[in-house]
Amino acid sequence: MPIRVLVADDQSLVRTAFRLILDAEPDIEVISEAADGESAVRLARRLRPDVTLMDIRMPKLDGVRATALLAGPDVIDPLKVVVVTTYDVDENVYAALQAGASGFLLKDAGAGWLAEAIRAAARGQAIVSPSVTVRLLRHLPRAADHPADLPLTARELDVALAVARGRTNAEIALDLSISLSTVKSHLASVQEKLEARNRTEIAIWAWRHGLIE
Template identity: 45%
Template sequence: MIRVVIADDQQLIRAGFRSLLDAEDDIEVVGEAGTGTEVVDVVRRMRPDVVLMDIRMPDGDGLWATEQIATFPELSGTSIVVVTTFEIDEYVARAIRAGASGFLVKDTEPVELIRAVRVVASGDALLSPGVTRRLLERVARGSQATVDASALSVITGREREVLALVGRGLTNTEIGAKLFLSPLTAKTHVSRIMAKLTARDRVQLVVIAYETGLVPLGRAV
């Protein structure tokens, strides 16, 4: 079972998410929270696989809560999906840096919410094409010039090629096709790159690709 905690200050939204997720055979909602402080407490007690995290909450918002959760080693197996709107991209960018594994807009289709929970629970990251380009270019504008490309010196030439394609949003299968590799070999390269660059997941690899200039600002994701 995929164990989920829902954090949102609107009870109606929490109830809607719970009803949707609990209807799935492989997903169980194990907790809810309406404030930042409350979600940190619930997550520490329940140790869920996935947290659906709203940004705008009282008593410690979702950004603060994401940063707090990321500091606890015992919660390293908990993935956070930020649920947001286009209007607060800058907060989402900071949440991704803090350790969030993806993000969704609040009016996403129900099937996409369910898919997001399963994707991050499997250890992958959620890169929603409709939001990723705008978000990551915002990240790049804010930090690209301050990150030294020499940070990539620990990876091989082939790994740089793979990272560039990850930065453009390609899947392992698509990377394999581009570089004449099997999807499994592409996945192995991605895992090694994450280890070498101490990236928590694929989302952080995309951010690194932008910040170091490996993927030029303005390049389509």
């Protein structure tokens, strides 16, 4: 069954663009659109999409509040919400994630990241836009020297570092000249060994160990 997606954005051109991008994916289907926060909440509660794409700034009800109503800690049967916005500020990131969002993407992240974020959310994982991740990492401490003993194989390390640099699975497959299924296999092994729930935690691990700039 395809991943059923609700697109919530007050700009019709953005909704149309997202629909075109996502409907081109064989495993994703846009089932409805909403032009404001109140409609997004109402449609999401009625249709129960697998993932809702939520803009931050919308009329009637902003995206953070709408996300909290659908995915917040007080919701009995929460839905998966990925916030997609043009507003790259820390307050938006923290507010969205605290409201229960399963991901935070900037609208210029690209079609590949949009699809990846939806798939991750549907699996119960989270993706944060690479540029946002990098800025957040700079606030974390890191090792002065690379660790002598790493728990990953050489190829798993290649995949982990590519993920930490913001590459999608398809881009990693192309960069490393391996199949997409092999990338996914290595990524699953990386997450298991590092006990990382998502790509952001892989990036945090690489940053803390001084493996990426």
